[in-house]
Amino acid sequence: MKEKIFFQFLLFTLLTSAVTGQTGISVSPPRLYFESAPGQSKTGSIVITNASSKNRLELAVSLGDWDYDLRGENMMYPADSLSLSCAGWIGIRREDTYFSLEPGEKREIDVSISPPQSVTDSIPVRTAMLYVTQMNPVDDVDEKGGKIKVSVRSGVKLYYRKNVPGERKLEICDMQYDKENRNIHLFFENKGNIWTDGIAYTDLVNTGNGKKETLPHVVFYTLPGYRREMVIPLPEGLSDGKYVASVIMDYGDDNLLEMAELTFTYE
Numbered sequence: 272m273k274e275k276i277f278f279q280f281l282l283f284t285l286l287t288s289a290v291t292g293q294t295g296i297s298v299s300p301p302r303l304y305f306e307s308a309p310g311q312s313k314t315g316s317i318v319i320t321n322a323s324s325k326n327r328l329e330l331a332v333s334l335g336d337w338d339y340d341l342r343g344e345n346m347m348y349p350a351d352s353l354s355l356s357c358a359g360w361i362g363i364r365r366e367d368t369y370f371s372l373e374p375g376e377k378r379e380i381d382v383s384i385s386p387p388q389s390v391t392d393s394i395p396v397r398t399a400m401l402y403v404t405q406m407n408p409v410d411d412v413d414e415k416g417g418k419i420k421v422s423v424r425s426g427v428k429l430y431y432r433k434n435v436p437g438e439r440k441l442e443i444c445d446m447q448y449d450k451e452n453r454n455i456h457l458f459f460e461n462k463g464n465i466w467t468d469g470i471a472y473t474d475l476v477n478t479g480n481g482k483k484e485t486l487p488h489v490v491f492y493t494l495p496g497y498r499r500e501m502v503i504p505l506p507e508g509l510s511d512g513k514y515v516a517s518v519i520m521d522y523g524d525d526n527l528l529e530m531a532e533l534t535f536t537y538e
Contacts (some may be wrong), residue, residue: 295322296330298403298425303382304466305431307482310388311384318494319403322374329407332368332380335400337428342498343491347400355494357397357431360384369406384431388447395464395495399429437465441522441529444498448516448535455503455516455533461493468492469522473503478534479512491520511538 297320308315321328336348336356350358382401408420440463447456461467473486474484486503493499503518513536520529 277419296328296403296405296425297322298422298427302428302430305384305435307386308434309386309390312383312385314381314383316379316381318377319372320377321374323374325374325376326409328372328405329357330372331404331406332363333402333404334361335401339494339497341498342502343499349401355394355397356399357384357429358399360386361399361429386431395432396466397431401427415494432465437468438463439465439523439527441467441520443529443531446531446533448533453505455505457501457518457531458498459529460498461495464495466494467521467522471501471520472485472521474517476515477510477512477514478515513526514534523534
C-alpha cells in the first residue's frame with residue numbers, strides 16, 4: 272500500500288500533544304508576554320517535552336508572524352511580513368534552534384526580545400509566532416489502517432508592548448440577529464492599548480413566557496485597535512417567539528464589563 276505523508280498542525284494549547292501515541296510535542300506556556308522600553312532586552316522561556324512513549328524527536332525552532340481576522344481566527348504569515356511584527360527582534364540561542372529529545376525528555380529554551388532604541392512608532396502591541404516542528408516523521412496508521420507518516424508542529428504566540436501604563440477597554444459597536452442562519456452577531460472593538468481576552472456570556476429571555484436560557488459562553492482574544500465580529504449560535508429547538516438577548520463581556524475585574532441587549536423575533 273502506498274504511504275502518504277500526514278502533518279498534524281497543532282497550535283496554542285497549554286500542553287500540545289498529537290492524538291496518536293506514536294509521536295507528540297508538549298509546549299508550555301502557549302503565550303509569552305514581553306514588556307520593556309525600546310533598547311531594553313527581556314527574556315522568557317518555554318519548556319518543550321517529547322510526549323512520545325518510544326520515538327526520538329528531531330525538533331527545529333523557527334519564527335513567523337500571525338494575525339487575527341475579523342472573527343478572531345488565526346492567520347499565519349512569514350516572519351517580518353506584517354507591520355506589527357516583532358519577529359526580527361526575537362533571539363534564540365543557536366543550540367536551541369535544532370535539537371533532539373528522547374521519549375519523555377524535556378528541554379527549556381530561552382526566548383529573548385531586543386526592541387531597538389530607535390522604535391518611535393505608535394503601534395501599541397507587536398506580535399510574532401515561535402514554531403516547534405518535528406523534522407523526523409514517524410510511521411503510524413490512520414483510522415482505516417492505512418500507513419501514514421506523522422509529524423507534529425506546535426506554536427507559541429509572542430507579544431511585545433512598551434512598558435507604559437496599560438489600558439483595557441472594549442466597546443460593543445453593534446449587535447444583530449441573523450435570521451437566515453439563526454445566529455447573533457456581536458461587533459466590538461478594542462479601544463485600549465494592550466492585548467485583551469475575556470469571556471462573553473449570553474442569556475435569552477422569551478418575552479412571551481418569561482423562560483430564560485443561558486447559552487454556552489464564548490472565550491475571545493483581541494489586540495488594540497482591532498474590530499471583531501463574534502458569532503453566537505442560537506440553540507437547536509428554540510421555540511418561536513419574541514426574545515431579548517443579553518450579552519455581558521467580562522474582560523477583567525468587576526469594573527471591566529461591557530453589556531448589550533437585542534430584541535428579535537425567532538420564527
